[in-house]
Amino acid sequence: MTIAEVSRQYGLSQDTLRYYERVGLLPAVNRNKSGNRDYTEDNTRWVEFIKCMRGAGISVEALIEYVAMYQKGESTRQARLALLKEQREAMAARVAELTSTLARLDKKIAMYDDVILPKK
Amino acid sequence: MTIAEVSRQYGLSQDTLRYYERVGLLPAVNRNKSGNRDYTEDNTRWVEFIKCMRGAGISVEALIEYVAMYQKGESTRQARLALLKEQREAMAARVAELTSTLARLDKKIAMYDDVILPKK
DNA sequence: GCTTGACATGGAGTGAACTCCAGATGATAT
DNA sequence: ATATCATCTGGAGTTCACTCCATGTCAAGC
Secondary structure: OOHHHHHHHHOOOHHHHHHHHHHOOOOOOOEOOOOOEOOOHHHHHHHHHHHHHHHOOOOHHHHHHHHHHHHHOHHHHHHHHHHHHHHHHHHHHHHHHHHHHHHHHHHHHHOOOOOOOOOO | OOHHHHHHHHOOOHHHHHHHHHHOOOOOOOEOOOOOEOOOHHHHHHHHHHHHHHHOOOOHHHHHHHHHHHHHOHHHHHHHHHHHHHHHHHHHHHHHHHHHHHHHHHHHHHOOOOOOOOOO
16 A cells, blocks of 8 residues: 555545654655655554544553563563553543543523623 | 732743733733732632633633623623533543543553564 | 655644733732 | 842744755666
């Protein structure tokens, strides 16, 4: 798959795909004989995974660390799992925060008025 | 209340409080005779509200607009409500996205393994 | 052989949201 | 009076995560 195809398929710009690869957020992608990227299915699975995790707010830095550990193999399994659990907790906390603020906002909207009422 | 007290109470730095006020994200705060900020209860309610909304990811820009409309009075009620509803929808979408990614992450963790399995 | 188009690289630029800093001022403690 | 402290202002600096750009290469069509 070319970078244009991957870009279209996953909704990430070519620049972003190259950037992700450059900083180590995606494992290195194969090149064809003219030096252009040729994404394998394995590559695109990473793209999809990274896109999903970034979409949920996991930092580029954390994902770089995850990818780096993944590439070191089995010896990093525990550390990778720990990283995932940590991120999972942050994500759960975020969901809780958003959910509670959403409820507050719904209440505010239902009252069709502002939290801070003009004191007349 | 002094800026130091507000900062402590709401967990926002003094710089952030001044920044918020400067860009119009908080209505102007009263000053005492020596020119220092003296937050009223009304002021701190705004601080709390803004902190909460920012915490849920509503942009500074959108909140500035909301505050500006609020200060224009009743004539902006409809527009303010529309803004809130719009933000509510974005927030709900975000909760859905996070919830689904959280489920995926939980599954991944439960498998104690990676989505992309080494092909052996 | 030449143009066209996709892709490459390295590096600079961008936008959002703070965060930090220098220099000034006023109130308070010694 | 002097030193200390909190606060003030305007403006510059920082971080994150891209995004854009200039320049160069390669393969294919005319």
